[in-house]
Amino acid sequence: MLRITLVNTKGGCGKTTIATSLASYFASTGFRTTLMDYDPQGSSRRWLALRDDDLPAIKSIDAVRQKSGLTRSWQIYAGFDTEVLVVDTPAGISGSRMIELLRQTDVVLVPVMQSVIDMQATADFIEQLMRVGKVSSQKKRMGLIANRIRPEARSYEMLEQFLEGHNLPVVARIHDSQNYVNAMEQGQGIHEYHSESIAKDHEQWSPLIKWLNAGSPKAIPIQKPKAVSPLSLGSAVSY
Numbered sequence: 337m338l339r340i341t342l343v344n345t346k347g348g349c350g351k352t353t354i355a356t357s358l359a360s361y362f363a364s365t366g367f368r369t370t371l372m373d374y375d376p377q378g379s380s381r382r383w384l385a386l387r388d389d390d391l392p393a394i395k396s397i398d399a400v401r402q403k404s405g406l407t408r409s410w411q412i413y414a415g416f417d418t419e420v421l422v423v424d425t426p427a428g429i430s431g432s433r434m435i436e437l438l439r440q441t442d443v444v445l446v447p448v449m450q451s452v453i454d455m456q457a458t459a460d461f462i463e464q465l466m467r468v469g470k471v472s473s474q475k476k477r478m479g480l481i482a483n484r485i486r487p488e489a490r491s492y493e494m495l496e497q498f499l500e501g502h503n504l505p506v507v508a509r510i511h512d513s514q515n516y517v518n519a520m521e522q523g524q525g526i527h528e529y530h531s532e533s534i535a536k537d538h539e540q541w542s543p544l545i546k547w548l549n550a551g552s553p554k555a556i557p558i559q560k561p562k563a564v565s566p567l568s569l570g571s572a573v574s575y
């Protein structure tokens with residue numbers, strides 16, 4: 337199983353947007369996929385509820401509300417049939433929850449937005465992550481994702497300096513695009529959503545998929561944008 341966690345204590349940096357699009361990417365390329373939600377607000381679970389039955393199935397796990405009669409480890413067990421587990425986390429996560437998260441993941445993805453406040457908060461978070469990483473004493477693959485990039489804005493140069501200043505690989509550069517907002521509203525990932533301007537959004541995911549591939553037990557295909565209408569999308573995967 338490949339386990340990927342989206343995490344940053346800074347709110348609103350794109351954890352849910354990237355987690356849901358990643359889950360849909362894996363599901364639509366034939367992986368049995370589970371999306372686990374650590375956020376009490378349940379944004380990922382709400383996105384799943386919006387998802388059309390015709391789209392590839394994604395299993396949902398609520399890691400927040402403790403089910404009676406279940407141990408914690410059973411509650412967050414993705415099941416033997418899951419090939420890819422994507423974990424969405426809330427802002428402000430820390431302490432024992434953070435340690436639990438790091439123990440049960442192979443890949444940590446940290447989205448960061450192009451604003452001074454976001455970059456400062458993320459720098460603090462990366463420091464914290466390294467400390468907790470040592471506590472759990474496990475080597476994880478960690479990558480930064482620059483999200484909602486606006487190259488025309490003044491803060492872009494600062495973002496590039498920030499990205500260069502850290503010892504973590506920058507595994508994707510995702511631009512600010514209304515397509516993400518629209519796709520989320522329909523329970524779709526960015527690769528399932530169709531609009532005239534979608535090709536460049538899709539291209540920006542290739543470096544991330546290639547990077548994930550290097551640590552994946554099974555090859556992850558690079559999906560080409562499909563020139564089909566939303567109505568003829570995907571076949572359902574059930575398991």
Ligand SMILES: Nc1ncnc2c1ncn2[C@@H]1O[C@H](COP(=O)(O)OP(=O)(O)OP(=O)(O)O)[C@@H](O)[C@H]1O
Nearest residue numbers: 347348349350351352353427484511512513516517
């Ligand atoms: N690349 C993008 N382009 C445009 N809008 C985006 C992009 N990524 C995220 N957004 C929007 O930014 C807002 C915050 O994104 P999201 O909910 O994914 O962040 P989050 O880190 O999960 O937030 P929280 O910490 O509250 O859980 C949402 O309205 C989302 O639609």
Ligand SMILES: [Mg+2]
Nearest residue numbers: 351352375379
């Ligand atoms: Mg979220």
